[in-house]
Amino acid sequence: MAASPQCSALAAAKDKKGLSYAQIASQLGLSEQRVIDICTGAAVPSTGEFNSLASVLDIKSPAPQDAAHVRV
Numbered sequence: 001m002a003a004s005p006q007c008s009a010l011a012a013a014k015d016k017k018g019l020s021y022a023q024i025a026s027q028l029g030l031s032e033q034r035v036i037d038i039c040t041g042a043a044v045p046s047t048g049e050f051n052s053l054a055s056v057l058d059i060k061s062p063a064p065q066d067a068a069h070v071r072v
Helices: 004-018 023-028 032-040 048-058
Strands: none
Touching: 004 032, 004 048, 023 032, 023 048, 032 048
16 A cells, blocks of 8 residues: 555655654644654554644645545
């Protein structure tokens, strides 16, 4: 199964910023495992979580949408 556009955007931004999952989690006040799950597609982020991740990772465009990542 191919990665969703949302997960791919998060992963690309994470790599571009050079941040670890632990660094992102620390900035967001989330567990490292929660950040990993969101970035790999194992968990669906809430709108707030995605917006917080987008802010930390400097994602400026709207979140991609697909059936695998319906906003809650």
